[in-house]
Each structure stands twice: as C-alpha cells, then as structure tokens.
Amino acid sequence: MKITKVRARVFEWKGKTVPPQAHFCSNAMDQLYDRGDSMGTFRFHGWTVVEVETDTGLVGLGNVALAPRIAKAIVDQYLAPLVIGQDPFDYEYLWQRMYRSTLAWGRKGIGMAAISGVDIALWDLMGKATGKPVFKLLGGRTKEKIPCYASKLYRTDLGEMQKEAASYLEQGFKAFKMRFGYGPRDGVAGVRENLKSVEAIREVVGYENDLMLECYMGWNLEYAKRILPKLEKFEPRWLEEPVIADDIDGYAELNQLTSIPISGGEHEFTLHGFKQLLDKKAVSVVQYDTNRVGGITAAHKINALCEAYSVPVIPHAGQMHNYHLTMSTLASPMSEYFPVHDVEVGNELFYYIFKGDPQPQNGFLDLDDNVPGLGLSIDERYLDQFQIIE
Numbered sequence: 001m002k003i004t005k006v007r008a009r010v011f012e013w014k015g016k017t018v019p020p021q022a023h024f025c026s027n028a029m030d031q032l033y034d035r036g037d038s039m040g041t042f043r044f045h046g047w048t049v050v051e052v053e054t055d056t057g058l059v060g061l062g063n064v065a066l067a068p069r070i071a072k073a074i075v076d077q078y079l080a081p082l083v084i085g086q087d088p089f090d091y092e093y094l095w096q097r098m099y100r101s102t103l104a105w106g107r108k109g110i111g112m113a114a115i116s117g118v119d120i121a122l123w124d125l126m127g128k129a130t131g132k133p134v135f136k137l138l139g140g141r142t143k144e145k146i147p148c149y150a151s152k153l154y155r156t157d158l159g160e161m162q163k164e165a166a167s168y169l170e171q172g173f174k175a176f177k178m179r180f181g182y183g184p185r186d187g188v189a190g191v192r193e194n195l196k197s198v199e200a201i202r203e204v205v206g207y208e209n210d211l212m213l214e215c216y217m218g219w220n221l222e223y224a225k226r227i228l229p230k231l232e233k234f235e236p237r238w239l240e241e242p243v244i245a246d247d248i249d250g251y252a253e254l255n256q257l258t259s260i261p262i263s264g265g266e267h268e269f270t271l272h273g274f275k276q277l278l279d280k281k282a283v284s285v286v287q288y289d290t291n292r293v294g295g296i297t298a299a300h301k302i303n304a305l306c307e308a309y310s311v312p313v314i315p316h317a318g319q320m321h322n323y324h325l326t327m328s329t330l331a332s333p334m335s336e337y338f339p340v341h342d343v344e345v346g347n348e349l350f351y352y353i354f355k356g357d358p359q360p361q362n363g364f365l366d367l368d369d370n371v372p373g374l375g376l377s378i379d380e381r382y383l384d385q386f387q388i389i390e
C-alpha cells in the first residue's frame with residue numbers, strides 16, 4: 001500500500017455557540033490585568049481534518065484541534081511531502097521523518113499537533129487495511145468496557161452546576177470533573193468561591209464517587225500551595241493543571257506537597273516530554289491528548305512509560321483517538337468523556353464533525369471489535385454549519 005495524497009481541511013464552526021461567561025474556567029490568561037474574555041484564546045471552534053489516501057482506495061482519517069489553519073499549513077507544506085509515496089505501515093519511520101524534519105520548530109506545540117493528525121490517519125489506515133480496530137493493533141482489549149468520567153461542570157451559577165452534576169449522576173456516571181472559576185487575581189474572595197463550588201458538587205455526587213478538579217493552568221505555585229490544604233477535605237481524585245505546563249518544578253513541588261494527586265500533560269508533547277514529567281515525579285496522573293502529543297505512535301510509547309513508572313494515564317479529551325489508547329493498556333484505567341451539548345469551549349465540536357464515537361452507558365464506553373480503524377467518519381448532518389477551508 002502506498003500513500004498517494006494527503007488532504008487537510010479546516011472545519012470552522014459557524015453555527016450557534018454558547019456566549020462567553022466570566023469566571024467560566026480559570027486559565028493561564030487570568031493573571032493578566034487586561035484578561036478580558038480570558039477563556040477566549042482557549043475556545044476552539046475550528047478543527048483540522050486530515051485524510052490520507054492510498055493506492056488501494058483506503059483513506060485514513062486523522063484530526064488536529066489546535067490552531068487549525070496553522071496545522072493545515074504545516075500538513076500541506078511540510079508533512080504531506082514526507083509521507084506521500086510511503087507505506088503507512090512504516091509508521092515509526094514516517095513519524096521520525098516528520099519529527100526530525102521539523103525538529104527546529106515543531107517538537108512541541110502546533111508542529112507536533114500537526115504530526116499527530118497525520119499519524120492518527122496512518123493508524124486508521126492500518127486498521128482499515130487489516131480489518132482490525134486500532135486498539136487491536138496496540139495491545140487489544142484490556143477492559144470489558146472503559147469506565148469514563150463526565151467532564152464539564154464549568155463554573156457557572158452553583159445551582160445550575162448542581163443540576164448539571166445531578167443529571168450526570170442520573171445517567172450513571174460515577175466520576176465527574178469540574179472547573180474552577182477563580183485564581184490568584186481574585187484574592188481570598190476567589191478562594192472562597194472555589195471552595196464553595198467544590199462543596200456544592202460534593203453535596204450532589206457525595207463521597208462514594210470520584211470528583212476531579214480542573215484549574216486549566218489558571219493558578220500559580222503560591223496560590224496552589226495556599227488553597228491545596230483547604231481542598232484536601234473534599235478528597236478529589238486529582239487536581240489538574242494547577243500551573244502552566246512549563247513550570248515542571250512547580251508541578252513536582254505540588255505533587256510532593258499534598259495528598260491530592262496532581263495531573264497534567266494535555267499541554268506536553270512527545271515521549272521525551274513525558275519522560276521529563278515522570279523523572280521529576282511532576283504528575284501522579286498523565287493526561288496527554290493523542291491529537292497533540294505525537295499521535296498514536298507517540299501515545300503508545302508513553303503508555304509503556306507510564307506502566308514502567310506506575311503512573312496511570314488518562315488521556316485528555318473524550319474522543320475516539322484517545323479511547324483506543326485507553327482500551328489497549330492496563331496503564332490507562334479510564335477515559336474522559338465530554339457530554340454532547342451546544343458548542344461552547346469547543347471540545348464538543350468533535351461530535352459535530354465526526355460520527356462513530358461511542359455513547360457512554362451507565363458511566364462506561366465500549367469499542368467495537370469488528371469496526372476496523374478508529375471507527376470514525378465525517379458526519380454530514382452538520383456540514384452546513386461549517387465553513388470548510390480546503
């Protein structure tokens with residue numbers, strides 16, 4: 001089989017979106033005095049869809065969710081020429097070719113996200129060519145079903161958040177991730193608001209279920225050290241991205257400081273990036289995203305690293321490219337699941353572009369042993385709500 005064409009299209013959402021709300025989710029922009037709509041730069045309403053075509057007629061489907069127009073340019077100008085004419089089964093060599101040829105600027109961030117999009121398409125192709133789901137090419141079925149956690153609960157009215165949490169509880173979820181809305185610039189009043197929101201959700205979900213807390217890089221080491229002791233009574237399963245991804249020593253200090261497991265990784269890249277995190281004991285839960293970290297080729301290696309370090313890997317994002325990695329290893333105990341809802345931050349846009357993602361039943365997801373590749377296709381139903389850039 002030879003690759004004959006690589007097509008990268010940008011799907012830009014033009015449909016209805018949920019209007020921005022203040023304190024919706026703490027984030028790295030919050031510490032600027034002119035933060036404005038601080039979540040604005042973390043609202044992703046575009047997606048790059050990568051299709052790798054072959055001389056057999058099979059087409060592999062990949063995706064990139066960050067800086068979609070830049071990702072498309074990187075795929076078109078730099079990556080496509082490196083894989084056209086090649087055999088997708090030489091995926092390790094092709095990964096090294098893409099990585100090494102863009103090392104000067106692409107080893108982290110959008111360069112590696114673009115590589116991820118092409119790599120995911122190669123694995124989809126290999127699955128389709130062998131008639132096997134991707135997880136069967138990685139390690140097979142390690143779980144009857146995948147436990148998943150309901151991940152939304154952005155900081156809005158506490159009553160509304162409680163109703164939202166109750167709805168997930170009714171659907172059978174036993175694990176929930178909520179977002180803080182306040183950080184260092186919001187002072188003691190903000191600390192109180194953060195504690196109130198955790199208390200409110202614990203009131204609904206109780207202590208027999210897992211609750212995870214998301215800071216999304218919105219705090220700093222000093223603030224985290226102050227608030228962590230106050231959070232311990234809520235027994236969170238983890239506290240996510242308390243500081244910016246580059247503050248690895250800050251992560252490590254917090255992870256040693258508290259009984260609350262510190263998680264991170266959705267803004268880290270490649271096997272090398274995760275080796276550094278693990279060597280420094282910076283995180284107690286690894287959360288790469290397969291469409292950022294270097295694709296399935298890189299994620300599969302990081303799964304093995306996590307197994308060696310006995311650190312669980314729970315990929316960021318409830319999307320198919322991550323579910324196959326979780327299914328394929330005991331090092332990954334569960335998946336994130338983004339509920340389907342109106343387009344807000346943008347994680348949910350995946351469901352408006354692709355079809356095939358499994359729906360959770362009673363807090364569990366499953367993958368089909370008989371669906372080759374990733375099991376995704378483009379959903380035609382919403383195409384009229386996208387501007388598509390070829």
Ligand SMILES: O=C(O)C(=O)C[C@@H](O)CO
Pocket residue numbers: 025151179214216240266316317336345347
């Ligand atoms: O789902 C997560 O872990 C994220 O970081 C998503 C982001 O949109 C903040 O909630």
Ligand SMILES: [Mg+2]
Pocket residue numbers: 214216240241266316
């Ligand atoms: Mg996160």
